[in-house]
Amino acid sequence: MKKLTMEGLDRIIVAIVGPAGIGKTSLLETIRKDEKIFIISIEKGLLCVRDMLEEDLESGRVTGVEIEKIEDLKELQNAVNQNKIDARWIFIDSISDIAKFVMEKLTEKHMNSKDGFAKWNEYDKIMTQFIRTLKTSTGYNVIFTALSSVEKDESNRRYQCVDLQGGIKKSFSSYFDEYLFMKKEDDMNMKNNNRVFVTDYVDIYPAKDRSGCLDLYEKPDLSSIYTKIMKGKKIKKLKDLINMSLSNGDSSETIKINATAWNNKQTKPINDIDFDEIIKMMLIDIDTQPTRKEVE
Numbered sequence: 001m002k003k004l005t006m007e008g009l010d011r012i013i014v015a016i017v018g019p020a021g022i023g024k025t026s027l028l029e030t031i032r033k034d035e036k037i038f039i040i041s042i043e044k045g046l047l048c049v050r051d052m053l054e055e056d057l058e059s060g061r062v063t064g065v066e067i068e069k070i071e072d073l074k075e076l077q078n079a080v081n082q083n084k085i086d087a088r089w090i091f092i093d094s095i096s097d098i099a100k101f102v103m104e105k106l107t108e109k110h111m112n113s114k115d116g117f118a119k120w121n122e123y124d125k126i127m128t129q130f131i132r133t134l135k136t137s138t139g140y141n142v143i144f145t146a147l148s149s150v151e152k153d154e155s156n157r158r159y160q161c162v163d164l165q166g167g168i169k170k171s172f173s174s175y176f177d178e179y180l181f182m183k184k185e186d187d188m189n190m191k192n193n194n195r196v197f198v199t200d201y202v203d204i205y206p207a208k209d210r211s212g213c214l215d216l217y218e219k220p221d222l223s224s225i226y227t228k229i230m231k232g233k234k235i236k237k238l239k240d241l242i243n244m245s246l247s248n249g250d251s252s253e254t255i256k257i258n259a260t261a262w263n264n265k266q267t268k269p270i271n272d273i274d275f276d277e278i279i280k281m282m283l284i285d286i287d288t289q290p291t292r293k294e295v296e
Contacts, residue, residue, distance in 0.1 A: 010267070012211075012226050013135050015095075015144045015173065016197070017162050018182030023195055023220070024145040025093050028053060028062070030221040038087035039064030040076060041094075042101045049093075063087065067098060070105050073126065077133040080140070089141045089222075090134065096147040096163045102126055103165060120166055127168045135175050141226060146172075148181065150204075159204045173208060178229075181205040182220060195220045212236075234270050235278065238263065242282050252283045 018024055029052065031037055037056075039049060041064065049057075049064070056062040063086070067073065079085050092098070103123055110119040134142045147163035160181055162172050173179040183205070185196040197218040199209040213232025218225060241262055245255045256279060263269045270278075 010230060011139070011141045012178060012229055013142045013176050014178040014180060014222075014225070015146060015162070015176040016180050016182055017146045017148045017160070019148050022182050022184070024182060025049065026052065027143070027145075027220060027222055028091060030223055031089055032223045033061070035089060035223075036060075036087040037062045037064075037089045037091055038085050040067065040090065040092045040098075041065075042067050042097045064091075067101060070102055070126065073098075073102075073130050077130060080133055080137045083137075083139055085140070087140065089143065090137075092134070092142070092144045094145040094147060095131070098130075099123075099127055099164050099168070123165070124167045127164075127166070128171075131168070131172070131175050141222075143222065144176070157204075159206060161206070173206070176208075177210045178214070178225070179206075179208040179210075180218075181207045185217070197225070230268070231270070231274075234266060234268075235274065238270060238275075238278060239282065242279075246282075255279075255283060 016024055016027065028037060028039070028049065039062065041049075049062070053062045065072065065076065080090070103119075106119045106123050106126075110122075113119065131144070134140075134144075148160050149163040150158055151161050152158055162169060164172060178199070181198040182195060183198060185194045197214075197220050198205040198207045198216070199214040199218055200207050200216055202216060211229045211232060213229045214225070218228075238259060242255055242259060245258060250258075259275075259279060263275055269275075
């Protein structure tokens with residue numbers, strides 16, 4: 001039984017789903033230059049990364065491994081569980097390719113098996129354990145890229161989904177705080193090569209922003225996404241703290257003192273402008289009315 005702590009709350013777990021060639025791998029370039037990256041890919045999958053991040057690979061800021069056998073996944077899980085990976089970001093590129101690789105190896109393994117379900121059961125177990133290990137790790141921002149495919153629902157309506165096989169396909173989105181789709185934006189005024197993250201269900205994209213901190217469309221920038229989510233979570237926490245004080249009947253002065261003390265304890269406090277605006281908005285009427293304690 002694991003004790004509940006604050007550990008791991010300052011990280012993001014994100015799946016980015018999109019078609020081949022849209023630039024999912026190039027998102028590596030949007031991570032802050034002072035933060036280390038560890039890349040997991042299949043054999044020869046890091047060739048484009050070598051061209052893109054040559055200097056970072058030489059300096060050691062970017063490291064990674066290429067999966068050559070199924071056992072490599074288990075070794076990676078052990079390394080993650082023991083916090084042996086020296087990086088702030090783990091970037092899996094892509095889970096669709098890794099899944100296909102696993103299925104190919106299992107097809108060879110079960111070629112003469114009479115149990116038609118054995119291969120699929122082992123496949124789902126391997127993929128689920130790998131994804132779950134990365135999800136429950138602490139200290140890492142984890143990014144999964146995945147290929148997208150188009151399917152039809154019961155009403156014959158087309159929608160985008162992740163390109164995976166087996167039972168893991170249905171449960172895949174549930175493992176992530178942010179389940180984002182990457183697409184070309186029709187508006188030619190959009191920057192970043194007109195690419196955009198879709199963060200919630202719209203049109204044919206069943207995306208999900210569980211943090212509630214993102215706009216419907218976001219610039220495809222991983223560091224910006226991280227910063228926005230962390231800021232949003234702190235603002236929500238501050239508002240919850242103020243609401244609790246209001247329900248206790250505390251005075252505006254007491255609330256301001258407690259809120260300021262809480263903010264100063266944060267590793268990266270809410271900036272003064274945002275902080276003052278939240279205090280002003282939430283305490284706008286309190287000074288004109290007696291507190292519950294005063295009434296009592």
